[in-house]
Amino acid sequence: xxxxxxxxxxxxxxxxxxxxxxxxxxxxxxxxxxxxxxxxxxxxxxxxxxxxxxxxxxxxxxxxxxxxxxxxxxxxxxxxxxxxxxxxxxxxxxxxxxxxxxxxxxxxxxxxxxxxxxxxxxxxxxxxxxxxxxxxxxxxxxxxxxxxxxxxxxxxxxxxxxxxxxxxxxxxxxxxxxxxxxxxxxxxxxxxxxxxxxxxxxxxxxxxxxxxxxxxxxxxxxxxxx
Amino acid sequence: xxxxxxxxxxxxxxxxxxxxxxxxxxxxxxxxxxxxxxxxxxxxxxxxxxxxxxxxxxxxxxxxxxxxxxxxxxxxxxxxxxxxxxxxxxxxxxxxxxxxxxxxxxxxxxxxxxxxxxxxxxxxxxxxxxxxxxxxxxxxxxxxxxxxxxxxxxxxxxxxxxxxxxxxxxxxxxxxxxxxxxxxxxxxxxxxxxxxxxxxxxxxxxxxxxxxxxxxxxxxxxxxxxxxxxxxxxxxxxxxxxxxxxxxxxxxxxxxxxxxxxxxxxxxxxxxxxxxxxxxxxxxxxxxxxxxxxxxxxxxxxxxxxxxxxxxxxxxxxxxxxxxxxxxxxxxxxxxxxxxxxxxxxxxxxxxxxxxxxxxxxxxxxxxxxxxxxxxxxxxxxxxxxxxxxxxxxxxxxxxxxxxxxxx
Ligand SMILES: Nc1ncnc2c1ncn2[C@@H]1O[C@H](COP(=O)(O)OP(=O)(O)OP(=O)(O)O)[C@@H](O)[C@H]1O
Ligand SMILES: [Mg+2]
Numbered sequence: 001x002x003x004x005x006x007x008x009x010x011x012x013x014x015x016x017x018x019x020x021x022x023x024x025x026x027x028x029x030x031x032x033x034x035x036x037x038x039x040x041x042x043x044x045x046x047x048x049x050x051x052x053x054x055x056x057x058x059x060x061x062x063x064x065x066x067x068x069x070x071x072x073x074x075x076x077x078x079x080x081x082x083x084x085x086x087x088x089x090x091x092x093x094x095x096x097x098x099x100x101x102x103x104x105x106x107x108x109x110x111x112x113x114x115x116x117x118x119x120x121x122x123x124x125x126x127x128x129x130x131x132x133x134x135x136x137x138x139x140x141x142x143x144x145x146x147x148x149x150x151x152x153x154x155x156x157x158x159x160x161x162x163x164x165x166x167x168x169x170x171x172x173x174x175x176x177x178x179x180x181x182x183x184x185x186x187x188x189x190x191x192x193x194x195x196x197x198x199x200x201x202x203x204x205x206x207x208x209x210x211x212x213x214x215x216x217x218x219x220x221x222x223x224x225x226x
Numbered sequence: 227x228x229x230x231x232x233x234x235x236x237x238x239x240x241x242x243x244x245x246x247x248x249x250x251x252x253x254x255x256x257x258x259x260x261x262x263x264x265x266x267x268x269x270x271x272x273x274x275x276x277x278x279x280x281x282x283x284x285x286x287x288x289x290x291x292x293x294x295x296x297x298x299x300x301x302x303x304x305x306x307x308x309x310x311x312x313x314x315x316x317x318x319x320x321x322x323x324x325x326x327x328x329x330x331x332x333x334x335x336x337x338x339x340x341x342x343x344x345x346x347x348x349x350x351x352x353x354x355x356x357x358x359x360x361x362x363x364x365x366x367x368x369x370x371x372x373x374x375x376x377x378x379x380x381x382x383x384x385x386x387x388x389x390x391x392x393x394x395x396x397x398x399x400x401x402x403x404x405x406x407x408x409x410x411x412x413x414x415x416x417x418x419x420x421x422x423x424x425x426x427x428x429x430x431x432x433x434x435x436x437x438x439x440x441x442x443x444x445x446x447x448x449x450x451x452x453x454x455x456x457x458x459x460x461x462x463x464x465x466x467x468x469x470x471x472x473x474x475x476x477x478x479x480x481x482x483x484x485x486x487x488x489x490x491x492x493x494x495x496x497x498x499x500x501x502x503x504x505x506x507x508x509x510x511x512x513x514x515x516x517x518x519x520x521x522x523x524x525x526x527x528x529x530x531x532x533x534x535x536x537x538x539x540x541x542x543x544x545x546x547x548x549x550x551x552x553x554x555x556x557x558x559x560x561x562x563x564x565x566x567x568x569x570x571x572x573x574x575x576x577x578x579x580x581x582x583x584x585x586x587x588x589x590x591x592x593x594x595x596x597x598x599x600x601x602x603x604x605x606x607x608x609x610x611x612x613x614x615x616x617x618x619x620x621x622x623x624x625x626x627x628x629x630x631x632x633x634x
Pocket of ligand 1: 014
């Protein structure tokens, strides 16, 4: 089954007079259960593509389908609704809400979806990322690796079909990076959750089952690894 | 607890000093407005009370053409056989006291000084004279058959260095358009704490005033005080005075009522100004918060928070600031107002003369009302929430992707 489909995507950034063609005619299809990395030199359009798949951004031209629904014809709030139960994000910086505890950060997407009785699920997720004993800690009371693991738990909290991660290991040391990747790989295998990473990190790439290479806003290589 | 409320509370706790300062701005605004409203209300009530008790009464009976300002002594402008009529009016149950008064103008001469004064002929035993009888600071009150005694006010006595037993010359206008001069003895000195009135008002027994002004058996008006102000209309109906008119305090104090309305309008603009300043502080605080938390808004957006929820987050912060600020403001303002309502502000003589139709006492006693407390609190909360509206919509307008690119 196809979770995300992008057809003939162009994304042009305009800053003053300067136009940057970050993506230039990209077609991409992500199937259920994939564990895919987007690679390519800096500025090749990885982050831009990830944001478009996640419906955080809109293409200049082309269409984005999530679960066969056309996101490119939706308004902002409709896209927020579409994202909520479907797509989880993990950012390069540890994007936790600083005023909320680890527990509350993981709980937040569920609250936004109006879900009730989530206590055991939150604790199970924190346990899965090895942080059950840090539930009451605020982000500034945790290490970078721990924060990123909370972010993983948060991305998973609403059982999304698709998790998008932009350089999730870039700010982590080798050990923490490996740990995060192991957690995600395990989830992928156990729950069939789909993962798409944008990364330069060989530690991430070595886990990938499919590697999509971008250059100058174009997909130049798309390789499945058996 | 609702997560929006929880996040708002934590956001406020994040920059405690800024939140506290904003709440204090609201508190000061609220306390200031409360004090102002109570003071103006107190001043107006005080002045109205003074006017009614010293000058106009709750009701007056006089001729159609009689005007307090010109103190006409023509018989056609006066009331005949006033004591009979006042006795009859006193028979009405809601009436506390009714008594004739004869107003005349004149000049006081003492040594080399001459001062314009007004003489009020009163029926000494009447309880309408309570303010002067109770306000006696030296000497004795008048008796009905006194032919040579007068009562003068404290400021006049002080400025001329007069005390009971001293003699003064009064030159008084008569109904024939002439003047009569006679030497009088000061029996007593009174104060009503209304300098503008006390400076120029001299009391004389009614009969003597009638003789000297050649208006025997006449008075300028019947001056009526009621037990309850609310009975004014009913008593006005009940008074039977053919050939004369009955006016209530509102009609007699037209100018005063106008001033009162004017001051209410001014109060409104004053409120607007104070609340405007408060609103600016709040808007600034929240705008800063929006800029500081731009990236966080992006994260929340990525997690699926909708524009209206982001807006609700900031508006809740504004509401919490408002409620906190107003509560602090009330905690400071109410005791302060209650204290001054007891002790009053002393102003002294504000130089407003009794003839202007408005008299102000030498102290203002703030008069707080529950209505003012509620309306000022509501206005402060409303204005604060409204001023949070612009920052909140700025935050809600952010595209998640732009917010994520922000460095904040
Ligand atoms: N908000 C923006 N405004 C203007 N130009 C942008 C914006 N975001 C990205 N770009 C430009 O678009 C191009 C692609 O950027 P993108 O962030 O997608 O690259 P990337 O592959 O993620 O790079 P990196 O590996 O460094 O993260 C770059 O040339 C970048 O300068
Ligand atoms: Mg990038």
